[in-house]
Amino acid sequence: MSAVASRTPDLDHVRWHDLECGGYTADLAFWTGLAREHAPAGGALRVLDVGCGTGRVALPLAAAGHRTVGSDVDPVFCAELDRRAADRGLPVAVAVANACALDLGERFGLIAVPMQTVQLLPGSAGRRAMLVGIRRHLAPDGVAAIAIVDQVEPFGPEDAIGLAPDMKDFDGTVYASRPVGVTLVDGRIALDRVREIVEPSGHREQTTDRTLLEILDMATLEAEAAAAGLRVLPRAEIAATTEHVGSQVVMLGA
Numbered sequence: 233m234s235a236v237a238s239r240t241p242d243l244d245h246v247r248w249h250d251l252e253c254g255g256y257t258a259d260l261a262f263w264t265g266l267a268r269e270h271a272p273a274g275g276a277l278r279v280l281d282v283g284c285g286t287g288r289v290a291l292p293l294a295a296a297g298h299r300t301v302g303s304d305v306d307p308v309f310c311a312e313l314d315r316r317a318a319d320r321g322l323p324v325a326v327a328v329a330n331a332c333a334l335d336l337g338e339r340f341g342l343i344a345v346p347m348q349t350v351q352l353l354p355g356s357a358g359r360r361a362m363l364v365g366i367r368r369h370l371a372p373d374g375v376a377a378i379a380i381v382d383q384v385e386p387f388g389p390e391d392a393i394g395l396a397p398d399m400k401d402f403d404g405t406v407y408a409s410r411p412v413g414v415t416l417v418d419g420r421i422a423l424d425r426v427r428e429i430v431e432p433s434g435h436r437e438q439t440t441d442r443t444l445l446e447i448l449d450m451a452t453l454e455a456e457a458a459a460a461g462l463r464v465l466p467r468a469e470i471a472a473t474t475e476h477v478g479s480q481v482v483m484l485g486a
């Protein structure tokens with residue numbers, strides 16, 4: 233009989249992250265393709281994944297042979313990525329670090345900031361601090377790529393009726409997360425979800441969760457990057473899928 237890990241706040245935190253972010257795969261070919269394109273002939277690229285979470289992007293990059301550093305402000309996610317990389321024997325180093333104060337003491341051929349992480353940073357001051365850090369960590373011929381969502385369609389609870397929740401069974405405990413609104417709140421985008429956990433005993437817990445994203449467009453981020461001393465390169469795009477909105481990607485050189 234397999235041992236069932238008992239729930240802890242850290243385990244729930246990782247499971248919600250995996251449920252709500254981990255299933256997104258539409259951008260993985262973009263990130264691994266970018267790394268392949270910039271790797272030296274026959275060699276591995278040094279890659280930094282900023283805001284790596286539990287490694288949705290860092291692990292495939294490492295599996296493709298790139299020496300990857302994942303950095304995140306969240307120590308629980310960092311510990312989980314460290315464990316997953318070790319389990320799979322993958323070359324991932326992990327650093328608990330605020331994206332607004334990067335000081336990793338090395339330079340990278342690719343710096344990736346996937347999945348709107350830049351929109352979680354506090355306003356233009358937070359973004360500028362991250363961009364200055366990226367400038368200091370980018371190899372002379374390196375490239376940085378920052379994904380944003382610049383178009384959202386607000387909806388309320390009545391529009392969300394019938395939306396299927398993301399659901400996953402972890403060792404018999406079911407986690408379900410249902411989006412119930414996207415609204416504008418104090419100049420930011422609020423993503424509201426209702427989360428429910430059903431334990432094998434039938435015990436249920438329901439909570440709400442709100443993620444706040446800064447409103448950001450490509451031109452603003454490019455202007456901020458140029459002011460931080462980065463070179464603005466042609467933009468890229470990650471296409472929308474039936475389940476997920478697409479992203480625009482600001483591309484930057486040293």
Ligand SMILES: C[S@@+](CC[C@H](N)C(=O)[O-])C[C@H]1O[C@@H](n2cnc3c(N)ncnc32)[C@H](O)[C@@H]1O
Pocket residue numbers: 253254282283284285286287288289303304305306309329330331332346347348349352353
């Ligand atoms: C939307 S998740 C994306 C996770 C992962 N990059 C992915 O694509 O699946 C945003 C991540 O950014 C991290 N984060 C938020 N603010 C941060 C900050 N100031 N510095 C570093 N990481 C941050 C969160 O802890 C979370 O792991």
